[in-house]
Amino acid sequence: MDAAVSRTLGRFIASLNLSRQTAQELVGRFGDAASVNDLPEWVRETDDESGPTAIRSSADWEPHRYTHGWHLIGVRPALADAKNLDEIATTTESELERITGRTDIPVHFDGLHPAVAREYAEGLLRAQEAFPKDHLRSVMTVGPGSSGRVPADRFDPNWFALAGLGADHGHLMLGTHRAEPELRADMARNLAEHYSVAGDPTGTAIHEFGHFLADDPQTLHDINQVVTDHAMSDAEDAVPYAMRHISVNAGATLDELGAEAFADVMLNGTAANPLSHAIVDAIRANYERVNP
Numbered sequence: 001m002d003a004a005v006s007r008t009l010g011r012f013i014a015s016l017n018l019s020r021q022t023a024q025e026l027v028g029r030f031g032d033a034a035s036v037n038d039l040p041e042w043v044r045e046t047d048d049e050s051g052p053t054a055i056r057s058s059a060d061w062e063p064h065r066y067t068h069g070w071h072l073i074g075v076r077p078a079l080a081d082a083k084n085l086d087e088i089a090t091t092t093e094s095e096l097e098r099i100t101g102r103t104d105i106p107v108h109f110d111g112l113h114p115a116v117a118r119e120y121a122e123g124l125l126r127a128q129e130a131f132p133k134d135h136l137r138s139v140m141t142v143g144p145g146s147s148g149r150v151p152a153d154r155f156d157p158n159w160f161a162l163a164g165l166g167a168d169h170g171h172l173m174l175g176t177h178r179a180e181p182e183l184r185a186d187m188a189r190n191l192a193e194h195y196s197v198a199g200d201p202t203g204t205a206i207h208e209f210g211h212f213l214a215d216d217p218q219t220l221h222d223i224n225q226v227v228t229d230h231a232m233s234d235a236e237d238a239v240p241y242a243m244r245h246i247s248v249n250a251g252a253t254l255d256e257l258g259a260e261a262f263a264d265v266m267l268n269g270t271a272a273n274p275l276s277h278a279i280v281d282a283i284r285a286n287y288e289r290v291n292p
Ligand SMILES: [Zn+2]
Pocket: 207, 208, 211, 255, 256, 259
């Protein structure tokens, strides 16, 4: 990496006060720049005094939005009563059948902590209830303790989960690489640092379901239009606007923006950012178009 690029990125990242993992992801996004001029303006203009142009300090965020996690609501009684991973999986399959009418959605939670599996299931079921026609096709685990249904090379151990897109649409993979305390700590830190609107397994599952909903060229086109219109009305570029109003990850790609906006609305309801609501309106319109 060019030394000047490295210095500029370093200043930008230091002023955001991010975790090492999040900082590495930002370096991964912009580290290929051959010179500082190839970096986005909002990274380039960072200086030590004022911080980045997009996110000056955590005071720019709306803290009330991050106090409505569903971990406060808990899981539905049928999941709470399920005693082990097999029962949690069977209960999830029954709930999916009730919601979608389908009996061909296999669910496997092997390798997860049971409490984590219940919360993933609750998030998936809430998302499925909101959009019952774009259904899951399978839920599989990958990593230590999983039954090896998913080839290990399809999954980066740093990920919490992976939503299959395109030909893999509807297939969800859940990583088992972290023990429960580490998983919860990493998810909570992502929320606290505004990397994601999701801070627990429930929110993470909803985010992943959001990827299925955004997995359509017209939907992505409309999401792009919505964020561009909102940013322009504030005389701002779309990426920093999405990062400032929703989350750092929402600025990564249009897919992540769709998934984060969906999670924001599902988790925070009327307290979600207006940009998230406008994006979910676009997602809803395309969902009705594709699933008449
Ligand atoms: Zn994502």
